[in-house]
Amino acid sequence: xxxxxxxxxxxxxxxxxxxxxxxxxxxxxxxxxxxxxxxxxxxxxxxxxxxxxxxxxxxxxxxxxxxxxxxxxxxxxxxxxxxxxxxxxxxxxxxxxxxxxxxxxxxxxxxxxxxxxxxxxxxxxxxxxxxxxxxxxxxxxxxxxxxxxxxxxxxxxxxxxxxxxxxxxxxxxxxxxxxxxxxxxxxxxxxxxxxxxxxxxxxxxxxxxxxxxxxxxxxxxxxxxxxxxxxxxxxxxxxxxxxxxxxxxxxxxxxxxxxxxxxxxxxxxxxxxxxxxxxxxxxxxxxxxxxxxxxxxxxxxxxxxxxxxxxx
Ligand code: NAD
Ligand code: MLT
Numbered sequence: 573x574x575x576x577x578x579x580x581x582x583x584x585x586x587x588x589x590x591x592x593x594x595x596x597x598x599x600x601x602x603x604x605x606x607x608x609x610x611x612x613x614x615x616x617x618x619x620x621x622x623x624x625x626x627x628x629x630x631x632x633x634x635x636x637x638x639x640x641x642x643x644x645x646x647x648x649x650x651x652x653x654x655x656x657x658x659x660x661x662x663x664x665x666x667x668x669x670x671x672x673x674x675x676x677x678x679x680x681x682x683x684x685x686x687x688x689x690x691x692x693x694x695x696x697x698x699x700x701x702x703x704x705x706x707x708x709x710x711x712x713x714x715x716x717x718x719x720x721x722x723x724x725x726x727x728x729x730x731x732x733x734x735x736x737x738x739x740x741x742x743x744x745x746x747x748x749x750x751x752x753x754x755x756x757x758x759x760x761x762x763x764x765x766x767x768x769x770x771x772x773x774x775x776x777x778x779x780x781x782x783x784x785x786x787x788x789x790x791x792x793x794x795x796x797x798x799x800x801x802x803x804x805x806x807x808x809x810x811x812x813x814x815x816x817x818x819x820x821x822x823x824x825x826x827x828x829x830x831x832x833x834x835x836x837x838x839x840x841x842x843x844x845x846x847x848x849x850x851x852x853x854x855x856x857x858x859x860x861x862x863x864x865x866x867x868x869x870x871x872x873x874x875x876x877x878x879x880x881x882x883x884x
Contacts, residue, residue: 573876574613574635578602579620581642585865589618592873608632616640616872619648621831621852627653638662638875642864643855644672645802647775662871662881665721667863668855673725675854676770676800679824680730683796684709684768688848707767707794707821709733715766717759717782718801719744719752723772727754730768738762741773763787768796775802783807788814795820800854803828803838812840815847822846826854 575589577598589596599610604626611617611633618640619625625639630653639649641663654661682688685706693700714730716723719741727737731753739754740762749756759782762769769791773779783797783806791797797820799806808829814820823846828838831852841847855864875881 573615575616575618575872575876576610576614577618578607579618579622579642581618581620581868582861582865584862585618585642585869588866588869589872592869592876594873594876604628611636616876618642618868618872621645621648623648625649625654630654630657630659633657633659638872638881640868640872642861642868643668645774647802660875660881662868662875664864664867664871667867668857668860669721669725671857671860672722672800672854673729674857675826675850676722676726676772676798677729679798679800679826679848679850680709680768680770680796683798683822683824683848689845707796709735709768711735712767713738713765715739715757715762715769716754717741717762717769717771717805718773718779719749719754720772722801723770724752726770726772727752735768738766759783759787760790763795764790764792766795767792768798770798770800771805772801773805775804779805781805781807781810783811785810785814788819791820793818793821796822796824798824800824800826803831803833808833808837808841812844812847815844822848824848826850827852 574595578600580600607629611629613635615635616638620642627650636659638660639654644663644665646661646663649661651661686704690704712735714735714737716727716739719739737754738757739749740759746756811823815823825841830836833839871881
């Protein structure tokens with residue numbers, strides 16, 4: 573059987589696939605039409621976020637049994653089209669949790685202390701100590717929207733900075749939140765009270781534009797907001813306007829509605845000095861990439877051997 577790996581995958585995962593005895597082909601950077609040509613006789617497709625597995629691609633796949641995503645989000649796969657054709661769509665939900673949580677912490681600290689801006693200033697031979705006054709986390713309120721794997725890890729880390737944590741997640745009970753030391757609140761309450769807000773939900777019809785002008789209107793002018801989850805949970809145009817007008821103090825953004833964001837609403841976020849950005853680096857650590865590659869390789873082999881999928 574044939575496995576096509578169409579995005580870069582860590583060597584540890586590739587070796588597991590190759591050692592399984594299946595025919596493994598690595599072919600990255602394919603256009604939709606090129607993928608349609610190659611997918612015909614493929615039994616398993618391994619992707620990260622680069623490959624768009626559209627309905628056309630799925631339509632052209634005669635033998636495909638599993639689409640394996642080395643990572644969490646399956647928003648680059650037409651899951652409905654795959655499901656209709658009986659193709660399993662599988663992900664690796666745990667492998668990059670800590671890396672994404674740590675990147676969120678790094679972004680929160682960087683935006684609190686203006687680290688990227690101060691670094692750029694000093695490297696251009698300026699010594700601007702007054703310009704980059706920061707704020708502490710101590711005794712401040714952190715709002716965490718989405719209390720799943722990553723949100724919970726972020727909350728835990730900022731509790732050690734002596735922050736009070738408010739959380740919103742319609743699928744988390746009071747008891748569960750309490751056991752994490754988190755007080756449940758509505759999104760609006762979080763927006764009113766928090767000094768820092770971080771979003772950790774999937775992008776769904778309920779979370780798209782969850783943070784918009786109405787929410788920025790009630791935030792403190794000193795509030796800072798972070799998105800290391802998915803572009804679009806925070807409305808990009810509303811965020812750029814809120815920072816520009818001084819409704820909030822700053823933002824740290826790792827993910828965009830369109831990636832790269834150069835020709836979309838995300839472009840506005842690149843222009844502000846008060847918004848720091850990274851190019852979707854949440855899972856970009858050596859450890860996370862090894863973890864997700866190993867996890868997806870085992871999943872693919874299980875399915876091709878008829879043993880069923882573990883994740884969905
Ligand atoms: P998870 O499934 O463990 O947690 C998501 C949480 O969001 C769940 O607890 C769920 O109940 C909650 N949720 C769902 N709908 C909600 C709503 N309407 N309002 C509030 N909460 C809601 O997922 P995770 O592994 O913690 O990942 C969180 C996000 O981070 C996902 O969007 C994922 O794709 C993204 N992610 C990004 C990177 C990156 O590189 N930046 C890396 C890994 C994951
Ligand atoms: C994910 O969903 O796992 C992350 O966004 C990271 C990635 O795309 O690799």
